[in-house]
Amino acid sequence: MNKMDLIAAVADATDLPKAKAAEVVDAVFGAIEGALKKKTEVRLVGFGSFATAARKATTGRNPRTGAELKIPASTSVRFKPGKGLKDAVN
Secondary structure (H helix, E strand, C coil): CCHHHHHHHHCCCCCCCCCHHHHHHHHHHHHHHHHHHCCCEEEEEEEEEEEEEECCEEEEEECCCEEEEECCEEEEEECCCHHHHHHHHH
C-alpha cells in the first residue's frame, strides 16, 4: 500500500472527498514528523510507537577497496508495533 492507496482507504472509510482525506493524512504525518523532530516519542495505543534513536559515529570499510570510511553520527526513527497491531497481523 502506498500513500495514494492510504488516502483512498481513508476517503472510503470516512465518506470524505479524496482531496480532504489527503489533507487529513498529510496532517497526521506532519504531526508525527513534528513530534519526532522535537525528540518526543509518539505513542498510538493499539498501533505502536515511534521514537528517535541516536547512532554514534563509527568507522566502516568499503567492501570493494577495503579502504576505511568515517560514518558520521546520525539520528534514526524506530517503530515498535503495539499489541493490537501484532494481534491483527498474526
